[in-house]
Amino acid sequence: MAYNVAQKLIASHLVTGEMLPGREIGLHIDQTLTQDATGTLVMLELEALGLDQAQTEVSVQYVDHNLLQADSRNAEDHDFLRSACRRFGLWFSKAGNGVSHPTHMQRFGIPGKTMVGSDSHTPAAGSLGMLAIGVGGTEVALAIAGEPLYLKMPEIWGVRLTGKLPPWTSAKDIILEMLRRHGVKGGRDRIIEYHGPGLATLSAMDRHVIANMGAELGATSTVFPADDQVRAFLRSEQREDDFTELLADSDATYDVTDEIDLATIEPLIALPSSPGNVVPVQEVAGRAVAQVVIGSSANPGLRDFAIVAAITKGRQCHPGLSFDVNPSSREILQDLTKMGATFDLISAGARLHQTGCMGCIGMGQAPANGSNSLRTMPRNFPGRSGTKEDSVYLCSPETAAAAALTGTITDPRDLTELFDLEYPEIELPEVSSVNLTMLEKPLAPEEAGKVALVKGENISSLPVFGPLADRIEAPVALVVGNDVSTDEILPAGARVLPYRSNIPKLAEFTFDQVDPTYPARAARTRDSTGHILVGGTNYGQGSSREHAAITPRFLGLRAVVAVSFARIHWQNLANFGVLALEFTNAADHDRIEQGDVLLLTGIHDALVTGKEILVQNETRGEVYPVRHSLSSRQVDMLLAGGLIPWLRERRARDTRDVMKDWS
Structure with missing residues (x-):
């Protein structure tokens, strides 16, 4: 075949x-x-x-x-x-x-x-x-x-x-x-x-x-x-x-x-605030730009930095514009420096930052409110930059370099006329500057077993969640629309991510971009009924960070009913014992409001048999059919309360079986 x-x-x-x-x-x-x-x-x-x-x-x-x-x-x-x-x-x-x-x-x-x-x-x-x-x-x-x-x-x-x-x-x-x-x-x-x-x-x-x-x-x-x-x-x-x-x-x-x-192919650009909102650069040319950021895993290659250096060489970035460069690896920074391109960037007014993700995850480089930021990054979800009301565009290094010189969104093809600049031809080294000094090899097993984990005050243990109930009657704490990202469920950035190992503290920021009252309202029902979330299409798109499933679960989330889910977040919800259900009729999403009390019964049987679940809206006297797309393995996992409890049970059962065989 x-x-x-x-x-x-x-x-x-x-x-x-x-x-x-x-x-x-x-x-x-x-x-x-x-x-x-x-x-x-x-x-x-x-x-x-x-x-x-x-x-x-x-x-x-x-x-x-x-x-x-x-x-x-x-x-x-x-x-x-x-x-x-x-x-x-x-x-x-x-x-x-x-x-x-x-x-x-x-x-x-x-x-x-x-x-x-x-x-x-x-x-x-x-x-x-x-x-x-x-x-x-x-x-x-x-x-x-x-x-x-x-x-x-x-x-x-x-x-x-x-x-x-x-x-x-x-x-x-x-x-x-x-x-x-x-x-x-x-x-x-x-x-x-x-x-x-x-x-x-x-x-x-x-x-x-x-x-x-x-x-x-x-x-x-x-x-x-x-x-x-x-x-x-x-x-x-x-x-x-x-x-x-x-x-x-x-x-x-x-x-x-x-x-x-x-x-x-022509120069393209993703407008705020979605990577899918793409138009030709020509359509939005002339819009003022206050920040240009070069770097991230989306444009990490030596060529991506070298072409920007070649375009800006001997010129100055536009007054009032912040021209930021984040090298993607130490090796690439070494090669860029050997080529003389680092000097060209610095001479053009670039601010050279640490080798890392930096502004891509909102760890610094937040733009000013009311200003446009052009970035060679993969995402521009609302607030991801660290500025709540941000205006972030995604583009190629060529388009970013053009904006750095002109102070406006500029089709890079226009640089030939504006600066008498032909498209640069760059020669990259045939052999890279291999650098292993900051990579630590694993220890030998006999040495590794002696190592104790170093836990500071900010590192908490994983929360323990119980098995999935057969009956859920809980209020809807939040109703959201389409394409809600994990950045909106749990923001990234310098204000939030330092608490990534402290789930109770991290939970305080859940849905902060959407409704900052959510954590307090959810916490009030955490130890009693819990709560339910209602989402539109592609709920949970974006980052794989499982914190976006853990913190709502910590706050008492029992189920999410959505029109559809993004793959990774759907799996993360199941991993932490949250029931993810899809509307059979997408229009039912619009019939539910925040505060409505929803009742789900016979959950265990429906999960095992694959039958539809009827969600009763006790507040409005309506019924909505929903379905799940979990495998039998995932159903077992969900009933156990999540992936780790399920695996512990399975391994304990296997151990008991082995002991029984020995006896």
């Missing part, structure tokens, strides 16, 4: 299930990735599971999100993460070493391998011919412990690329074109696989840009073949021995198809 690349990756790691779209499958996982905004919970979950040593080939903990040490909390979390890596057998990437995704690609990515990460942009590793999937932290913890990853078999969406990009465009414009065509829900329950002759013109790091932002399409993952471009990348990283060719069979087919002629 002819297979495409995605099918080859899945088939070679299939543990359970059949490769039929919609069916649950289990995959063996080779590698894991965690970052500090989500990793502390993963390490607490490893402790709760009683893990001795990591069972994966490679597991790496990065410190790249929370680098602003305004007080002791972030430093304490970094100490905890390092001690957990030493205890459980993980690599530790120190603060300042690099953003997880490009750094992992440089140092650890291997064609043909699988990886899960507690970051929704983990699919960036698909640029090397890997199957990399963003999931909640609990599932990463289980993968580290040697458990399979369970998910619904996605459709494979083949996107054929032809032609070559014209000057003043780059890989960011390709993924923005995909978002312009298909929006933030276009990739749901799909793996996107790029193929065709146009691939030969895209470097491995260009492909990283596209694979990274496949998450904004809602895709399960994005994959590319492992071809000569991947071999060249690994050779430049002095890791050519890790290369294995992985190509689609010549007669491979796809469940869904699309095609892009790269020669037709």
Whole structure:
């Protein structure tokens, strides 16, 4: 049978299930990735599971999100993460070493391998011919412990690329074109696989840009073949021995198809406040810009910084504009400096910041109210920048550089006339500045077992939640519309993320962007009836951070009834014992108001049999049919109160069975 690349990756790691779209499958996982905004919970979950040593080939903990040490909390979390890596057998990437995704690609990515990460942009590793999937932290913890990853078999969406990009465009414009065509829900329950002759013109790091932002399409993952471009990348990283060719069979087919002629791509830009709100730059040219930020995992390559340096070389950024540069890895900063490009950026007025995520996650670089910020980042959800009423645009490095020079949104193609500037040709080094000094290897098992976890005052234990009730009668604490993101459920940024290991404190910020009265109202019913949330389509899109499921659950959330869910948040809700239900009739969403009391009965039987549940609105005397799409494994897990209680029960049962056999 002819297979495409995605099918080859899945088939070679299939543990359970059949490769039929919609069916649950289990995959063996080779590698894991965690970052500090989500990793502390993963390490607490490893402790709760009683893990001795990591069972994966490679597991790496990065410190790249929370680098602003305004007080002791972030430093304490970094100490905890390092001690957990030493205890459980993980690599530790120190603060300042690099953003997880490009750094992992440089140092650890291997064609043909699988990886899960507690970051929704983990699919960036698909640029090397890997199957990399963003999931909640609990599932990463289980993968580290040697458990399979369970998910619904996605459709494979083949996107054929032809032609070559014209000057003043780059890989960011390709993924923005995909978002312009298909929006933030276009990739749901799909793996996107790029193929065709146009691939030969895209470097491995260009492909990283596209694979990274496949998450904004809602895709399960994005994959590319492992071809000569991947071999060249690994050779430049002095890791050519890790290369294995992985190509689609010549007669491979796809469940869904699309095609892009790269020669037709023009500079594009995502308007506030959604990555799917994409238009040509020409349509919004002339709007004033107060801030330009270069960097993030969405445009992390040396080329992405070097092209900005070449465009701005010998010129000055516009007066009154903040021109911010966040290097994506220490290695890339070294190469940029060797090329002289760092000097060119600084001379042009750039502010050089730490190697890390920084403004992408709202950790500094918050823009002024009422001003426009152009960023080479993956997301512009409301308030994500750290400014509640922000106005953030997403664009390519070329478009960002043009705005830095002019102070307005400018089509970079106009720079030829404005500054007599032809599109720069840049030469990148054939061999990268490999730097291993800030990577700590795992300890030998006999040494690791002696390590004690270092827990500061800000690190609390995981909350313990009880089994799912058969009957829920509770008020609706909040009704929200479509495309509510996890950033809106639980904000990121410097004000909130330092509490990421302190669930009781973190819960105080839940839905702060939407309704700051929610935490206090929810807490009043936490120990009695609990409460219910009602959502629109694509509820929980965006970040994989499981905190957005844990803190509402901590505040007494029993169920979410929505028109539809984003994949990772849907799974995270189940992982922490929250019932996720979908309206049979989408219009019923508009019939429910905050404060209505909803009654659900016979929940356990309906979950097991797959029958519809009738939700009774006791306030309005109405009934709404709802359904679930949980597998039988997930149902068992939900009835046990979540993934960790279920796994504990299963392992205890297996131990009892073994003891019985021995006796």
